[in-house]
Amino acid sequence: MTAPDEAEGELARLRAQNAMLDDQLKVLVRTEQRLFGSQRALDRELLRARALADLALASSPQDTLDGVVRRAMALLASLFRVDRVVVVSREGGADDLLVWTGEGAPARAAALPALLGWLAAPQGPAVWPTSGDPPERLRALFSLVEGLGEHAAPDPSASLAALVAPGESDAVGVFAWRTTRMRALFLAESLSPAHDPFLQLVADYLRRAVEGARLAAALERRRRELAEANDRLTASLSSLREAQEALVQAQKMEAVGRLAGGVAHDFNNMLAIILGSASIALRRVGPEGALREELETIREAAQRSADLTRQLLTVARKQASAPRVMDLNAALAARRNLIVRLLGDGVDLAFDVAEVLFSVEVDPTQLDQIVTNLAVNAHDATEGAGRVLVRTANRRFEDTEAMRAAGARPGDYAELAFSDDGCGMDAPTLARAFDPFFTTKPEGKGTGLGLATVYGIVKQGGGFLEVESAPGAGTTFHVYLPRAGAPRA
Amino acid sequence: MDELERAARRTFAPRLPVGDRRDPAAARSAVGARLRAGVGHSVLRDPVAAGRQAAQGAIAALGGGSADFALVFATEGYAHEALLGAIADALPGARLSGCSAEGVIAGARSHEREHAVAVLAVRSAAVAFRPFLVESYGRDPAATGRAIAAACADPAVGPLAAVVVLPDGLRGDAGALLDALEGALPGSVPIVGGAAADAWRYERTQQFLDRRVASDAVAGFAIHGEVGVRIGVSHGCAPIGLERVITRADRGWVEEIDGRPAWQVFREYLDAEPDHLDPEGVVYLALASTVEGPAGSRTLVVRTPSELDPERGALFFAGGGLDAGVAVRLMRRDAALVRESARACAEDLAVAAGHAAPSLVLQFDCAGRGRLLFGERTDATILDPLRSALGTDVPWIGFQTFGEIAPVGGRARYHNYTVVFCALYEPPR
Missing domain, CATH: 3.30.565.10 (Histidine kinase-like ATPase, C-terminal domain)
Structure with missing residues (x-):
């Protein structure tokens, strides 16, 4: 073998070695990407687990539905740095929705058919426009938010990701957020419950919060109804007692009046005789006659008695009156x-x-x-x-x-x-x-x-x-x- | 580890004190007045409310009073005209410059979200900030560069200390822009900046001048006066394999590397060999061209592809310069290197400045190095160590860019996957 041949051979050997090393390098580089991806996923899981734990720890029996929803909205917004979080809940199978869009109290809105259909038959998370055709349900959600006077620019390049959490009863939570297309891409994996149970956990948490709040509201309503019924019963009893007392009093007065009236009537007749006799006797004895003073006393006493008798007749409501x-x-x-x-x-x-x-x-x-x-x-x-x-x-x-x-x-x-x-x-x-x-x-x-x-x-x-x-x-x-x-x- | 790899792993911060580059200390001592700066921000959704809040925050941080100049970075969720109007109303008399961003950096926090605005307000009797806006950048980047140089020529306001450029990150050849600008500027004035970005949609970026909003333009400002300027550049990529050569290229499109379709070369190193260039892919692999530095040293300028032509298997690199015959290295991003090299770069800057606190720091950071890489830990991982090195109280503003601009090897370069710091120093009284 000549020297050039040897050099050629060495070159070929080096090229082959180089190609092999390059292949190994590719494997290493890909492995590094995978490791980095795993690390990121792990970080994300950790962060979300911590966020979920914070959410759970922040819960208290005094929580209102509004408080729970707001906490969950803040958590989702912070974790995904999204532009908007919307929570929708349907109440008691009605077509009215309770919609949390931002600050302030939730708004009531009539749901569009597409949205109602979605709520009735949840189809899992959706990301648009990365997941095919823009679903009508997402557009319905947009319309709903805009209908409430909230700015939701219908930018065709804006994306919307949403998730429905089916409830055992009518309680349904919907979360949606709008973001740019690229960020939606980053979110795509997170939005699949198969890959990432986090959102499903938050969804379940919210759904239970909605159900819990609804149950609490129903209990409170029932408690109020019972309390009102109790108040009505107490008032009725009190009224009855007063009525009874009034009846007893009226009957007593009636009885006394009748008795007094009866006595007074006979007594009045006798007093009329006494008064008449006293007057006759006074006329007969003359102004200077003996016993005149005694007769005067008899007449005055009889007159007072007659007055009393009139009063008695008044009590007995038997006195003649001229109204x-x-x-x-x-x-x-x-x-x-x-x-x-x-x-x-x-x-x-x-x-x-x-x-x-x-x-x-x-x-x-x-x-x-x-x-x-x-x-x-x-x-x-x-x-x-x-x-x-x-x-x-x-x-x-x-x-x-x-x-x-x-x-x-x-x-x-x-x-x-x-x-x-x-x-x-x-x-x-x-x-x-x-x-x-x-x-x-x-x-x-x-x-x-x-x-x-x-x-x-x-x-x-x-x-x-x-x-x-x-x-x-x-x-x-x-x-x-x-x-x-x-x-x- | 060869010299090239060491260079890539270290920071390579050109120390460019300006005013008198031969004796920066002397130049700084000439400055008599203070340069006051304050940064405010807002994440409110309403553009008017957000603009007002950020501007008022900046003025409050400035210590009250008025501002001569304001720098505005804002993400794409806003109606930018309304935003600028609110800022201009809140800062009467101040000239405005800035651009759209993937995210904004204000003080200790970065905000990569739909609605975020950062405002820097400055006031100084000795340092003048002169904003400019040159349009039709894509059609003729070289003419744009010359127009910027002409706009910066104003000897009446003192020596030109630096030029900050904020070009459209989706249009134009930044290489041609910088070559023309550098060639037309007097002496060796450092050029820094970042390319305007959107929220990863690659559709439209915007450039600001006062109340005006433009696209396909270069915004920016000239810094005149006796002020120390120090610039640091750091990437976080490590070379893979041997040197390669671009064998076919056309106006920013790198079609072949070593005689093979460029995308095929890239794809082989990406996990699961994807069919499209997703954000992870954009920032995982890069190309780096070798640049000769002072005293024969060599360093790397990192560039990332922003678009794929699946038909040709070609990759588009905004900024130009990657032509046929250029030797390149395939680079992979390294999160640890990103963190360490940025921290080392900031520390080098602090040491070079004798640990003097800068009057303000501008940060131009690649959009791919923030949340995409570090997720929720971006601020703790990247921003906190940098601020620790240069001063936690220093007014600090920046944005996540689609390309960074800073001098390397003695010339202004367009980079990707890089962080650029520009610190302004007031000399001791």
Whole structure:
């Protein structure tokens, strides 16, 4: 072999060796790429696992759906550095969607058919335009976001990646983000649940959050309904109790009134004989006759007894009355001096009357009795030193159990209220306040027929009474007289 | 490891103090006034709100008052006219320059997202920033270079310290641009910059001047005055195999390497031999041409392909210069090398400056070196070590580019897969 041949051979050997080394180099370079890819994937997994852990750790029983969704949106935006994250949830099979697009409260929007179809039959993640034709469902999502007034430039080169998380019930979460084409390419692998379960985990997390929030909302709704039902029941019971008390009181008053009325009727007849006989006897004995003084005493006592009897008849609503339509404000103004006199100088009297007041139909004499008795009561309660407010107002009452039980009918009433800041009444006193012959005044100071008389007059006129009082907190009597001309029950 | 590989692994930072390149210290001592700079940013979606927020942040960082000049980098999600209008309104009297970006760098954070804007505001009585915008770059890059040189010739505002160029990253021959610009500039004025980018769509990039937005243009600004300029360049690639030769090329398209279709050569080294040039492929393999440096040293200028013609198996390299007959090395990116060489480059810069804190730093970083490579750890891996070396309080602005521009071997070069720093120093009073 010649020297050139040897050199040629050496060159060929070196070329072959070089080619072999180059092949080995290719393998090494490819292996390095693969290792780098694995490292990146590992980094990504680690990062996402950490993010998922953070998401889970940040959860608390006090979480609202909005809070959970916002946290998940922030996580997705931060991990993928995407332009937009949208979360959509469908509620209870309805066509309305709850859409989270950015800051602020989620918006409600009517879903487009393509989107509803997608929600009904999830097809896994989609990336556009890298995954073939632009799916109509993604365009629908775009339209939805734009329809909410959010900027979502329909740039044909913009991409949208989305994922639907099917729920066991109606709860469905959809996440979508818009990015550039190249970034969508980088995301493509991440968006496949087969390659990367991360998104599916976030999707499941969101879906459960949606379901949980919905369940919590349903429970809260049920709790509220039960609480409301309970409140209604309590109110009904209370109303029933009041009605029962009013009924008992009305029956008691009725019974007492009937008894008093019956007695008073016979008693009145006998008093008429005594009075008549006393008058005849007085005429016969003459002005200077013996026993005249005794006869005068008999006649006066009989007269007082007759007055009492009239009151009893009023309580029993058997007193003849002559009602006429009047303006209660004017009537009160006319009786102002009477009230002042009855209250005494030590009591400050104030009036607060309605500008326009319903007319009422009442016997003026009986109105005198009402005003007189309430004024005397106020004077006694304040012990002649305090404040009294006389108020009038228009009132409308609905048909309630308590109204019916109290024998009152629904409708319009003129209210006359007497308020004092006196000693007030305890509950047992209040319960008997309208009983005939019940009095807290010292022996011989009261007949116990004042409030019973007021009660009788008001009832006789188709009205009703309320009283508010507590020891040391004063008393207010509310007298409700029916509006004149209103149909009687 | 041969000399070439060592050169590739080290930083190769040309130290170019400007003003008086023979004695930078003397030049710096002539500067009397302070150069004040502040950086602000925003990731708001609304262009007006984002522009206002970033500009106000920059002014606040500047210490309040007004600005003479503002540099704006913004990603593609914005309506850029509205964005610039808001910035101009917030910085009355300031001239504006800038471009679109794949991502922006503002202070300690990079923001590679659809909506991000970084604004640098500067004020100085001694240093003037004169912006320019030259259009129709693609049609005649050499004429564009000469027009830029003419725009920079303004002796009334002091000596020309540096020229920052921000060309369209998708059009034009950056090599021809830089050759013409360098040839037309007086003396040896350093040229740095980055190519405007979009969000990896390779469709349209934009260049800014005041309120104007242009495409197929070169934006930028001249820095006039007594200021120290130091530039560092670092890539993170390692050569694979032996030297190869481009055997067929046509206007930026490298058709054959060693007589074989260029894509076929590339593809054999890519995992799973892909059918298309995806982003991973764009940034995994590169070509590097050898450049002669001072004292016979050699270094590598890295270039990455941006487009594939599957019919011809040809790869397109924006920026020109890769012609038939040029010797190249196939390069692979190395994440550890990216990190280490950038850190070493910044440290070299700091040492060369006597650890003086720069008044501001401009960073032009390849779009393929950020999130694509380091994911969520980009800032911690790349930006933090750089700022540690040069000063964490230094006003710092930059963007993720489609190409970087910096001097290597004594001449302005267009690179890929590189980071370029440009630090401006105020001399001691």
